[in-house]
Amino acid sequence: MSMLLGKMLTESKVAVAKAKGAGEARYAWGCYGEVNIQPTETRNLFLFTFSNAEIRDKIWRDRPWSLSNTLTAIERYNGRGKPEDVAIEKMATWVQIHGLHQNQRNEENMVTIGSSYFLGLLDLDRASLEYTGYRRFLRILVEVDIREPVPTGFDFPFLDESSGVEHCEVIDFKYERLVELCYFCGRIGHNWPTCRRMNEERKKNSVAYLSEVYTATLKAGVDSPHRSSASQSRNREEGCIEGVKRLEAAGRRRGVEQQGEPKNTPWFHNPEG
Numbered sequence: 001m002s003m004l005l006g007k008m009l010t011e012s013k014v015a016v017a018k019a020k021g022a023g024e025a026r027y028a029w030g031c032y033g034e035v036n037i038q039p040t041e042t043r044n045l046f047l048f049t050f051s052n053a054e055i056r057d058k059i060w061r062d063r064p065w066s067l068s069n070t071l072t073a074i075e076r077y078n079g080r081g082k083p084e085d086v087a088i089e090k091m092a093t094w095v096q097i098h099g100l101h102q103n104q105r106n107e108e109n110m111v112t113i114g115s116s117y118f119l120g121l122l123d124l125d126r127a128s129l130e131y132t133g134y135r136r137f138l139r140i141l142v143e144v145d146i147r148e149p150v151p152t153g154f155d156f157p158f159l160d161e162s163s164g165v166e167h168c169e170v171i172d173f174k175y176e177r178l179v180e181l182c183y184f185c186g187r188i189g190h191n192w193p194t195c196r197r198m199n200e201e202r203k204k205n206s207v208a209y210l211s212e213v214y215t216a217t218l219k220a221g222v223d224s225p226h227r228s229s230a231s232q233s234r235n236r237e238e239g240c241i242e243g244v245k246r247l248e249a250a251g252r253r254r255g256v257e258q259q260g261e262p263k264n265t266p267w268f269h270n271p272e273g
């Protein structure tokens, strides 16, 4: 039997998510071939059974999948053991890379970034290398560890040879189709009001601070604060809720607790440098 597991990364109403997610999978995958969809004992976890391995492999290859407007982590399953016991720890997602200069926009840097900051690089959108004037970001398909805060980007130091001054360029990652992101712990799949880690913090200190690192700007289509003061003030308002505040210290923009980021800045290919 050819099977896959799918975990919808949401904590929203399970019954609705189950019904809509299953319906959408049936609709989206109907053109691939016959698929049987069963809910499991774990909420928002589905077992997909296909009539042959070819269909399964096509669906696996065509990741990422978003069901009911919710990112869905797909995992291989060979039928041994219960579906509920399979660890679903990663998901595929398209990431946009914002902030690179024109002479840094090349395939080598896409590969370097994809393999340095994520679990793995699955594909490159080579069309995003073409300069169009309005779409000035690169797109890579990567695997993200959903147990950890999402990588937010990195600081890219470079030396201005004419002045001898070292500058620091901020490179931002943005995640496509990202809906549920926790502004406290930076993980995908829940929102901050239901964050277990935040509630533990509030028990200890009565106030928990929302992150300045994990904000709506990680969602594709939302401008970054350092490029848009309007979005910055909007983000601050989101945090103004009793007992939950957005951390103001600018030094936390690239928080030390951020994980999944290599200690050394990777090497970037610059054909002119």
Ligand SMILES: [Zn+2]
Binding pocket: 182, 183, 184, 185, 186, 187, 190, 191, 192, 195, 196, 197, 198
């Ligand atoms: Zn959280």
